[in-house]
Amino acid sequence: MQLGRCLMLVALFALLAGEAVATPIYAARSARTCDNCHVTPKEWDNPPLAERKCNMSCQSCHVDPAGGGMRNASGRYFGRSTLSMIATSPRPTNDWDRNVSFVGRRDRATTYNDDLPLGPKTFEEAAAFADAVNDGWAWGTPLGAPTRYGLLAGRYGTLNPDPVFRVGTDVRFAALLSGSLAFPMQIDIPVVFHPVHHFTVLANTGARGRPSGYSDTFDQDHSFYLREAFAMVHEAPYQAYVKAGRFVPSFGLRLDDHTALIRRGFELDGALPESRVSGVEVGAMPNYPFLNASWFRMAARQRVPDAWDITDVDDGWGSAINAGWRDLSWSVGASALIRRRPIPEGGDTSSYGVYGVVNPWRRWRFVPLTYQFEYDYGSFQRSSGAESQQAALYQEIQWVAANGVTLLAAHDWEDPDTEIVDDEAHRLQTGVQVSPISGVTLDGRFRVLVPAVGSADSDIFLQLHLWQ
């Protein structure tokens, strides 16, 4: 009966399918048009493959090539031109007729005629655009000769494409209409220092919000901690990079919903310091293949590592690999992650995942639909030493109803221990994201949890996301 009720809910959910907040899906749907990531590319000649920076991988929009956190100039341009109801960088021509009716054409940077801003056609021309940079969040130019593998001046309007110093912010306030909770869910202050070309240091100080309130968020131990801290050599052929420090291993889709069931059981909850590891990661994205591979050490599973000492690890080690192909309207990927450590520190785990995205919007202009899924399976050791398996699924559909308005629907499922009866659960979400202007997103979700036993329950989750 429980299964039947669950499937009925899933079927209802499928009928109502709309969208959820997951940043990889932005990349998946961005290839429908070029001018959502940079100024119009008229007469642009693709450079040799080794020099290409434009692809559907994380590094196209984020400083961290494995995704998440501070956006680079391309990611910021996308937020200004495409994500919001009112564009502050030129709106992609394909989206000129997609504004919400009461907003109209209030876009600050869009001419709505053929007089569109143009960027450099070649690496050599980019130098002439350097004087046009006027950016309040990114300053300076790195020492050394300009590199063909870095972002080019003029391609992102007035944004500084390759700054020495960049400060960002990411603040999320949340309210949960079930326990009537309102809490600061997340606060991040990332800083990037890029003194010379090919070398960058990133430090992201963040805090976990506490449902019990503001005071607990700021007072409890480890509220503030280094979420990411690494040095990186990058701006290399095929967008190759090496980074060393504290990070979350690259595995599957990097969702910004840290409660996703494909993340919690696999020790990849993006909100928790326990999910951070210390190690080395290498990767490359030669358009369209991609590869991220890492070797690391970590704190014991149940131990919170030191907030600031990124060398605070216990015995054992881990390794992760994430690879695949991200094409213009579809992508597929596979991941593997192993941890080898004593049982008191969490025991061995071996996790494997497959994922993919379909974006029919690229070919059918009036079908602003994107779908993505991930399925993970793996083994783990219980604290007794006995081995068992776990599995989890995430799937999501987005429908971009208008510029800055996205409907969402998502389905989670997990079986945290395949040997144990009645421990699995489904979670369904549907909602809407509204981004009135770049850097501000309102997210409302109706969520239903359907456990294997007991009653299904629902809540309404509201989030204000401020980012820069």
Place this chain on the structure above:
Amino acid sequence: MERVVAVCRLLFGLLTLAVAGCGSGDLTLSQADPDIVARSPAWEVVYPIFQRECIPCHTGTEDSSDEPDEDDSALAARSAHGPSGLRAVGGVEPGLESCEAIQDNLDDIFIDIFVDNNMPPGAWPRLTSREKLIIQRWIDNGAEGPCN
């Protein structure tokens, strides 16, 4: 366009059916791995679960010790209580920050966790099998704590 929507629905449906077919096992954690937690868990093992999963909402130490134990009619009238099912005192959800408060609400805690499986509430993940087994064995062994 219809074909695209149909493909997406097909993918969604296939994955849903695949998941629905992945039924869980047929053993309880106690049967599958009886030594995974102590036979008689100590308060020091139990209380962190309350701290992590309950106290973020059930703050304070107000208890409902003056109210009678819940009987069948009270169960039927649970809607008159707080959304958690725990008895509200003066319209306020009881706090679970003290040993005494947990002891006084033990019956309701048991129902919420083991009968209704509705805590933590809403769409938050429920307690894990291991957390449930710890609490169950603690209750079965007299629910001893520093206050009793």
